[in-house]
Amino acid sequence: MTSETLVMPTATAPYRSRVARQTLLDSGYALLSLPIGVFAFTLVVTGVAVGVGTLVIWVGVAVLAGTLLAARGLATAERAQLPAVLGRPVPRPAYLMPDGGRVRRLLTPLRDPQSWLDALHAVLRLPVAVLAFSVTVTMWALALGGLTYWAWDWALPDPSADPENSDLLELLGFDSSPARRILLYVALGVVAAVLLPVVVRGVALLQAQLGRVLLTSRAATQAEIGRLSRGRDAAVAAEAVALRRLERDIHDGPQQHLVRLGMDLSRAQRQLDRDPAAARTTITEAGVLAREALEELRALSRGIAPPVLADRGLAAALAAVAARSPVPVEIAVDLPEQRLAPATENTAYFVVSEALANVAKHSGARVCRVEVGRSGDLLRVVVEDDGAGGALTVPGHGLAGLADRLRAVDGVLTVDSPPGGPTRTVAELPWA
Known part of the structure; x- marks a missing residue:
């Protein structure tokens, strides 16, 4: 042996x-x-x-x-x-x-x-x-x-x-x-x-x-200048996309209602003397149009910067946007009591709002989960759904706009969406 x-x-x-x-x-x-x-x-x-x-x-x-x-x-x-x-x-x-x-x-x-x-x-x-x-x-x-x-x-x-x-x-x-x-x-x-x-x-x-x-020190300075320049360009591009979308939404929604409202009020004015009953009906319809236009304007304002975000912070604003989502949303927010920087809060809110809008429009998901918390020196936002997948960051579309907005604040967007799902969108941006 x-x-x-x-x-x-x-x-x-x-x-x-x-x-x-x-x-x-x-x-x-x-x-x-x-x-x-x-x-x-x-x-x-x-x-x-x-x-x-x-x-x-x-x-x-x-x-x-x-x-x-x-x-x-x-x-x-x-x-x-x-x-x-x-x-x-x-x-x-x-x-x-x-x-x-x-x-x-x-x-x-x-x-x-x-x-x-x-x-x-x-x-x-x-x-x-x-x-x-x-x-x-x-x-x-x-x-x-x-x-x-x-x-x-x-x-x-x-x-x-x-x-x-x-x-x-x-x-x-x-x-x-x-x-x-x-x-x-x-x-x-x-x-x-x-x-x-x-x-x-x-x-x-x-x-x-x-x-x-x-x-190499000058090269490092050049790289930093280039990074800031790209961030500035990304911010300009993101704002341009947001403005075009807002213009389109206003044109397709509140503007049409307001044009119809003006026409109804003019017709009611002409009907007052010869047909008061018809004038009252037209005025009632005009009131409905006014309320619908007001609701649409409120919805658009929430997409830009909702009052609840400024008044009560990111957690409350995310709870409100999750409650309005047509797809059931499970939300987990782990943030300290002190408020984050306004730019960080606005960007995180926009990421969740845009991601939930994409889920509702394109994914066919039955449930969605949102996680927001701190990861080292970063604020980490995760939106995951059980939809069909296949999401791409195509220039000119919603996810590309999210990436530009994050790049403007030195953040990074990662999208993992294989065909058949699930789709996992992760945004990381500086904490302070």
């Missing part, structure tokens, strides 16, 4: 592997940065100096443009290395695109602020690269030399044979012997090997942070 021993993988093995891999990446990054930094510094400083010096004869414009384009290429190579060191992706800036005539296209790099930041990075990276290279080489030399010192101590000159040749122990005032010397240097190698990942990681991050600030 044989026995086998199962070796279970330890949790430290993947960690050690990650540390070793990151240390090698950081070391390679620091070692390569010195020759690249020397080349970039020489190229940019020389190019800028020659370009500025020859601007008077216009040759300098082409030299400066070429120098900035070369700095852009070096910056692109640096950005490609940053994710491995920083451990996260980095944004890439949008450079100015050449347009216009030849002179304008030639001046494009000179008009681009990011091109000058690339050139500045090429100049400032050299001293940091020298530091990173020196520290990395020193730590690797200490670690490898110390750990292997026992193997090559015999090849070194004997310090006792030459009074002017002293080892570290003698410099520190201790008696020196081969055993003590080997023990000291191996101990130093162990300490250097332990500190190697931390020290190399530190200098690599120092250099990478310089690249992140100069080469």
Whole structure:
């Protein structure tokens, strides 16, 4: 009978592997940065100096443009290395695109602020690269030399044979012997090997942070501006859709009743003298039309911003819209006592109102459930029905309008509606 021993993988093995891999990446990054930094510094400083010096004869414009384009290429190579060191992706800036005539296209790099930041990075990276290279080489030399010192101590000159040749122990005032010397240097190698990942990681991050600030910070600003611009466009589009819908609803509903009301009142006025009974009947019909127009206007106003939302808050407004739904609605609202921001409340109410309207018109559902609550820093609104499914966020339709409205407040709309159902609409928007 044989026995086998199962070796279970330890949790430290993947960690050690990650540390070793990151240390090698950081070391390679620091070692390569010195020759690249020397080349970039020489190229940019020389190019800028020659370009500025020859601007008077216009040759300098082409030299400066070429120098900035070369700095852009070096910056692109640096950005490609940053994710491995920083451990996260980095944004890439949008450079100015050449347009216009030849002179304008030639001046494009000179008009681009990011091109000058690339050139500045090429100049400032050299001293940091020298530091990173020196520290990395020193730590690797200490670690490898110390750990292997026992193997090559015999090849070194004997310090006792030459009074002017002293080892570290003698410099520190201790008696020196081969055993003590080997023990000291191996101990130093162990300490250097332990500190190697931390020290190399530190200098690599120092250099990478310089690249992140100069080469990607403007890209992050551009991305934020783009996000705000898209949110603004989404808000404009959502408001335009809402206004068109309101105009259509007013035209098809209250406006028709009011036109009919005006016609009935004019007819009643003509009937007063010759047929008072018919005039009273017409006035009665006009009163019915007036009440119907008033009810439709109230319904339209509730769709925009119901008074109960402003007076009693989101929970009461959602209960009211659920009560008016032709499809039975189960509602679960878990909100704190303090009121949310008005924009958040209005958006959440509009999402539920529009989603319930879509359920009633298109889904054929028998029951619908609405859940509203907090999820971390987000307000989460879920509307789910047991209808036929197949809902799509088609531009120009209700769900697309919901997505635009949410995007305007940094929210996100997710629709899961396979054919045959159920349909689950989830809206997440910032809590504050």
